Amino acid sequence: MIKGRSQQITRSKWFVPLFSVAMGLVILAASWIGGHPRAGAFSLALMTGFALLVLLAGRSETIRGLRGDGRDERFAQIDLRATAVAGQVLILTLIAGWLTQIAGGHTGRPYDWLLAIGGVGYLLAVPLFRWRG
């Protein structure tokens, strides 16, 4: 059976909710340091709301997959494809922003740097995954 392998893919149902709240606290701290505690508190409330939604939203496959406790090899593939789509959307958005900036007579910052980081990340990932087989 592949149960052991599958359990490696599966995460605790608390992982995503706790990660969301932790991120909310980090945003609150950063906003507080930046002199915007109310914006930070709003972000924390949003992240906590998302955490509660994911934690209490029932047993649909999508929610359980996002939460982590319903993950198996098929959901891992879905996650991989969804991540690739999100990356492509982000890159297209960055390219559009970069071109808009250049067309407006600006330097293209910070879109050029973000695109360069994305490109370098991809170029490093390809040989890494090729090497790992």
Next chain:
Amino acid sequence: MKNKVRALRTERNLAQGQLAEAMGVSRQTINSIENDRYTPSLPLAIALARYFGVTVEEMFDDQGS
């Protein structure tokens, strides 16, 4: 990929959930395999074949996909 998972499962009076539990995957994954929407990984295909006491070739038909 065409397969005999549903036929073998119903032959043994197993619910999708029971087979999913035995394989360590979700019921929806078993359903997707049975409806030819998801091709399982090699470890899962071997586990399914072993579970039903058949070979992988007997269970999955790559010509019919």
